[in-house]
Amino acid sequence: MSTGTEDFTAKARIRNAALDLFADFGETGTSMRAIAAAAGVTVGLVVHHYQTKDGLRDAVEERIVDLFDEAIAQAPTSGGAREVAAARDASVARMLEQDPAVVGYLRRALLDATGHKGMILHKLTDLTARQVATLRTAGLASTDHPDSSQVIGVLVRQLGQLFLQPMVDSAWEQLAGPRAPEDGKPRLVIGVADPES
Amino acid sequence: MSTGTEDFTAKARIRNAALDLFADFGETGTSMRAIAAAAGVTVGLVVHHYQTKDGLRDAVEERIVDLFDEAIAQAPTSGGAREVAAARDASVARMLEQDPAVVGYLRRALLDATGHKGMILHKLTDLTARQVATLRTAGLASTDHPDSSQVIGVLVRQLGQLFLQPMVDSAWEQLAGPRAPEDGKPRLVIGVADPES
DNA sequence: CAGTTTACTGTACAACTGTACAGACATCCA
DNA sequence: TGGATGTCTGTACAGTTGTACAGTAAACTG
Numbered sequence: 001m002s003t004g005t006e007d008f009t010a011k012a013r014i015r016n017a018a019l020d021l022f023a024d025f026g027e028t029g030t031s032m033r034a035i036a037a038a039a040g041v042t043v044g045l046v047v048h049h050y051q052t053k054d055g056l057r058d059a060v061e062e063r064i065v066d067l068f069d070e071a072i073a074q075a076p077t078s079g080g081a082r083e084v085a086a087a088r089d090a091s092v093a094r095m096l097e098q099d100p101a102v103v104g105y106l107r108r109a110l111l112d113a114t115g116h117k118g119m120i121l122h123k124l125t126d127l128t129a130r131q132v133a134t135l136r137t138a139g140l141a142s143t144d145h146p147d148s149s150q151v152i153g154v155l156v157r158q159l160g161q162l163f164l165q166p167m168v169d170s171a172w173e174q175l176a177g178p179r180a181p182e183d184g185k186p187r188l189v190i191g192v193a194d195p196e197s
Numbered sequence: 198m199s200t201g202t203e204d205f206t207a208k209a210r211i212r213n214a215a216l217d218l219f220a221d222f223g224e225t226g227t228s229m230r231a232i233a234a235a236a237g238v239t240v241g242l243v244v245h246h247y248q249t250k251d252g253l254r255d256a257v258e259e260r261i262v263d264l265f266d267e268a269i270a271q272a273p274t275s276g277g278a279r280e281v282a283a284a285r286d287a288s289v290a291r292m293l294e295q296d297p298a299v300v301g302y303l304r305r306a307l308l309d310a311t312g313h314k315g316m317i318l319h320k321l322t323d324l325t326a327r328q329v330a331t332l333r334t335a336g337l338a339s340t341d342h343p344d345s346s347q348v349i350g351v352l353v354r355q356l357g358q359l360f361l362q363p364m365v366d367s368a369w370e371q372l373a374g375p376r377a378p379e380d381g382k383p384r385l386v387i388g389v390a391d392p393e394s
Numbered sequence: 395c396a397g398t399t400t401a402c403t404g405t406a407c408a409a410c411t412g413t414a415c416a417g418a419c420a421t422c423c424a
Numbered sequence: 425t426g427g428a429t430g431t432c433t434g435t436a437c438a439g440t441t442g443t444a445c446a447g448t449a450a451a452c453t454g
Contacts, residue, residue, distance in 0.1 A: 010431080029225040032412060045432055047413065108309075110364050125368045148372040149383040155368055156385065160361050164353060167307050168389070171322045171352055175345040186346040187390045188353065192365070192383035207401075229442060242402055244443065 011049045013039040019060045023104030027057060061109075061120045064102055068127055071095040081135050088131065092158060103162050110159065128154050145194060153192045160190040208246045210236040216257045220301030224254060258306075258317045261299055265324055268292040278332050285328065289355060300359045307356065325351050342391060350389045357387040 008016070017038035021030040032053060036043045050056040075091040077084055096103050110121050129151045136143060165188060172185045205213070214235035218227040229250060233240045247253040272288040274281055293300050307318050326348045333340060342350075362385060369382045 026223060026225060028223060031410075033410085042433055043412085044415090044434070048430090048432070051413090053412065121364065121367055122371060125371050129372065146381065148369065148381075151372055152365055152368050152383050156361060156365065159364070160357075160387075163360065164357050164387075167318065167356070168349055168353065170318055171349050172345065174319060174322050175326060175348055183392060184343065184345070185392060186349050187392050189386070189388045189390050190357075190361075191386045193386050195380060195382060195384050228440075230440085239403055240442085241404070241445090245400095245402070248443090250442065 010039065010041050010045060014041065014046055014049060015056070015059050015063055018056050019063065019105060020101045022057070022060060023101040023108070026108055027053070060105070061123070064105065064120060065123050065127065067095055067099065067102060068092060068124065072127075072131060081138070085135060089154075089158065096162065106159060107163050110163075125151065125155065149192060149194055156192055157190060161188055164188055164190065207236065207238055207242060211238065211243055211246060212253070212256050212260055215253050216260065216302060217298045219254070219257060220298040220305070223305055224250070257302070258320070261302065261317060262320050262324065264292055264296065264299060265289060265321065269324075269328060278335070282332060286351075286355065293359065303356060304360050307360075322348065322352065346389060346391055353389055354387060358385055361385055361387065 018035045036046050071091045075087040132151050215232045233243050268288045272284040329348050
């Protein structure tokens with residue numbers, strides 16, 4: 001549902017269905033037939049458009065990178081570097097909220113260093129590095145930390161929270177009861193620090 | 198190899214092989230035959246000992262909880278509560294270092310809220326809650342935070358780091374080059390804070 | 395020693411996997 | 425109009441999946 005599985009071309013519907021299912025059940029846990037059924041087509045058409053399952057995964061990852069790109073592009077570029085960065089973070093956060101499947105997919109892909117055939121972390125690191133670079137040259141993004149630390153910091157803050165939150169939620173529900181008060185729930189703190197030299 | 202696949206009974210070898218493979222390739226990505234081969238037996242024996250794949254997974258998760266239990270039990274209980282807690286953390290950390298497959302398995306299982314059939318997070322939360330409770334009654338574990346926050350804090354610090362580290366490593370390698378200086382790599386900071394009231 | 399339980403192999407089976415391909419239908423350009 | 429191109433269905437196939445089971449070898453029990 002999330003990525004708008006309703007109208008669009010069959011090709012896009014297939015890709016969106018694949019994203020949803022990969023997010024929930026993983027790549028090996030999702031069959032071509034299940035994707036086809038979710039998209040309202042037959043297996044044959046999936047193969048016709050994407051050749052192989054690998055091809056379909058590549059298309060899904062490309063789509064995710066595009067979503068990040070679009071989210072960043074939509075954020076206003078006016079104001080100080082701090083405001084620009086904040087606006088970009090907010091825009092990305094909004095996109096991830098609208099498309100929970102992206103979070104699910106990334107969670108699986110990124111934490112799966114070993115064995116994941118895709119390159120999405122690589123591409124997202126790239127994207128973030130470019131983003132930080134433009135902020136540094138254009139404005140006053142603080143340069144008292146090495147830029148690689150800044151890039152990793154953005155990645156970890158934006159994504160790490162999303163990955164660990166389910167763990168916190170689950171533990172909180174177990175400890176505080178199912179109808180959770182919710183406002184007593186501890187808040188996750190995630191970031192990076194420069195190593196002590 | 199990690200969990201000592203060498204000697205032991207065939208039944209234990211099967212369980213250990215399953216843990217290793219589940220950690221690397223996930224449950225759906227691992228076939229009964231692959232587990233049998235890794236343990237040096239035939240599929241028939243796997244079924245004989247564990248009936249179904251679900252049964253095998255249950256045994257694997259039970260084993261993991263046991264490893265945590267043993268690690269905690271091995272830590273000395275002398276000294277102040279702070280020392281006891283530190284010793285337990287260290288003992289668990291040592292166990293996880295000796296058995297990287299446990300980390301891999303937990304990474305997959307815990308962050309997989311949806312769709313994971315096992316109950317391992319539930320059991321580990323339980324274990325941690327009991328651990329915190331005994332520290333509180335026995336000694337002086339600070340009671341100025343709610344105990345659920347303390348429990349979640351322990352979980353997040355012990356496990357969160359392990360889950361996010363691969364992401365940091367991968368990004369660092371990409372940004373700083375393959376033969377990484379390593380000592381410039383930013384350090385992960387993970388914890389929980391009480392919500393602002 | 396015989397008898398029983400347990401460990402283990404090998405094979406069999408139905409269900410499902412990814413992929414290939416022949417053909418039906420639609421769309422578009424000459 | 426007619427051919428070409430692209431969309432889409434249905435079926436087919438070889439390989440893999442989890443599980444069942446008959447039978448052999450070994451270990452234990454009396």
